[in-house]
Amino acid sequence: MDWALLIGSGVLEAVWATALGASHGLRRLRPTLLFLLTTVLSVWGLAVAMQTIPTGTAYAVWTATGASLTVVWAMARGTEPATLVRILLLLGIISCVVGLRVVS
Template identity: 55%
Template sequence: MSWLVLVISGVLEAVWATALGKSEGFSRLAPSLVFGVALIGSMAGLAWAMRDLPVGTAYAVWVGIGAVLTVVYAMVTGAEPVSTLKVVFLVMIVGGVVGLKLAH
């Protein structure tokens, strides 16, 4: 269950990171609210998962999921250009996250 909560928390990290960018310095209400709710949910889930998982592994997996999803979303929406190197490095991050899970 801790791994599932950690994955959901990682997804919420991508949500709050994206919303933070769209909030334009907290000057736009809707993205600012999404940021706040997703941030609280993400941190609460991370904290809960860390009760059973090693801190270093949990944090690395959480950050990896959030980083990859944030970049993929930006590339899919056209906010960030797609390149072969970016895709290769994203795959490397995913590989590292999977490796941490398997090594647990």
């Protein structure tokens, strides 16, 4: 259950990062409100998951999930290039996180 909560919190990290970018410096109301809500929920989920998952592993999974999904979303929307090298590097991040899960 805590692993699912941790992954969900990582997804919310991608949402808040994207909303933060869309808020234009916290000057647009809707993206700013989405940023604030998802930030609180994301950090709360991380905190709960860290009760049973080691801190280093939980934080690495949380940040890697959020960062990877943020980049994938930007590639899908066409705001960042989807090159082979970038995709391979993202797969490397994901592989490392899966490795942390396997050995924890």
